[in-house]
Amino acid sequence: MPLPSRKPRPSQLLETLVSVLPTGPDRTLPPEEELLTRTTHESASERFFRRNFARCGLSVNLYDRLGARQIAPLLSEEAVFPTQLLMPQNSAAGCAFVFAERALYFLYDRLDRWGNAPGHLAFVAVRIDPAELVALAGDAPPGLQLAPSEYDLLAQLLCGLDLKSAAAALGAAYDTKRKQIRVVLDKFGARTQTALLRSLTMELTARLLDALLPSAQHKPECALVKRQFGGDVVTSTISVGTGGDLPVWEFGARHGRPVLYFHTMLSPVVFHDDMTEVLRAHNLRWIVVPRHFLGQDMPFDADMRMAHLTRALGETLSHLTEGPLVCLGESIGVSWAVHFARHNPGLVEHLLLAATPTPGPEHDAGQKITLYGEISARLRRDRRVNAGLARIYNALARVPALAEKGLAHLYRHSPPDLAMVEALCGQAHFFEWLQLIATVASSSSMDELQGMQRNWLADLQALECPMSFIHGADDPISPPDGVEAMLKDLPQAEFLCLENAGHFVVSQHFAALAAHAANLPRRPTM
Helix, strand or coil, X not given: CCCCCCCCCCCHHHHHHHHHCCCCCCCCCCCHHHHHHHHHCCCHHHHHHXXXXXXXXXXXXXXXXXXXXXXXXXCCCCCCCCCECCCCCCCCCCEEEEEECCEEEEEECCHHHCCCCCCCEEEEEEEECHHHHHHHCCCCCCCCCCCHHHHHHHHHHHCCCCHHHHHHHCCCCHHXXXXXXXXXXXXXXXXXXXXXXXXXXXXXXXXXXXXXXXXXXXXXXXXXXXXXXXXXXXXXXXXXXXXXXXXXEEEECCCCEEEEEECCCCCCCCCCCCHHHHHHHCCEEEEECCHHHCHHHCCCCHHHHHHHHHHHHHHHHHHHCCCCEXXXXXXXXXXXXXXXXXXXXXXXXXXEEECCCCCCCCCCCCCXXXXXXXXXXXXXXXXXXXXXXHHHHHHHHCCHHHHHHHHHHHCCCCHHHHHHHHHHHCCHHHHHHHHHHHHHCCCHHHHHHHHCCCCHHHHHHHCCCCEEEEEECCCCCCCHHHHHHHHHHCCCEEEEEECCCCCCHHHHCHHHHHHHHHCCCCCCCC
């Protein structure tokens, strides 16, 4: 007589899962056979996902070229992704925001960044729920929360719709959404819808890509600035119409008054312990393009590189900022700042020049010549000196002990600068910047020396915008009397000479400089 069939006993794995997972109608396991099939037969998409995104802390999924979802949720509490999703055709930079099934998604299709991506995959998708959107907006006020309807509206706007189209897509009246966007702007502390969307787009894109991309894809300068400033810096890459990508770093108040900083030869960042706090206190948005690291996408000739960067920067800042900005050049960055202001007069409402290098007199009549003047004279006599000086500078910069000794000798007659050198040499990041520039961007030293030879004084005299010269009274590299002589031909310029300051005047008096920039008169709007 045949024995009655018995129902197979559930596997110990399934029993264990049932015992630890919360129970309820919305939290159920799939049938045992389906569960075991999914967990034992791993596809190429699942293998790629597990190796690259399982620990990134984001809700991620993959889609193929037909827009089909590749990773099905194993458990019902996992983030739900649409079964079908397509990359917008106008996503030239490889990134796009899409609103689908009442949720915002970030899509990224540059899968060549991962060497092991299967060929059938088209893009990575990240789900951004309301809480994640606020968390990723680094400058959001503490405690900010979005109502579901506010989230839906903001998501539609981030996808590129205007307010009228967003209202229609959500089935709401335009006047209702016009009032609601004002509430959203007040929550984020933004003045205009355009400013908020630009800021959020950059913040979300930068932070999501930073979490998604493999560490080998992170450029060394971006990795270093993030080690130094952590969440206080937003690093972005902007695709410009002139071709190539432009790296942009932002510090301080994301919706504040924009200050475009042309940095020194030593480092693209300012060394001041409270820099970001000072910027936020004065509502300043500090924008830096680390020009040392632009070599691959730039023309070979130094003058052409400067012209290319000026055009690309003009295009980028026209997109990133709503109104005119303050342009600040420090030391050898002065030549770049003046060139930018000359060729983008509509973008610059005030020019700030700190530690301005002045070519001194030729070596005659017993007059003392400045370091910049001596280098300029040598370069005029023999252009080969440029390459030789750059090689010497890079060799010294790669060895911390030699760099410290050289800087101490250079500033030995300036007590404020000597104290600053001692403070800088006590910071590991300072030597990391010197070594990185000398190793990864070694040709930038030649560019900086070449830039000094431009007739930037002619550009300066052609400017009509107001300008301020800020100098340290003890500057041994760019003595204040040389700048005062220049002012005779610049009636719209003011001169500020700060005591207890030398060539590092920006770092030494950063709070005072920030206060001065914040209080500069604004250009009247038409």
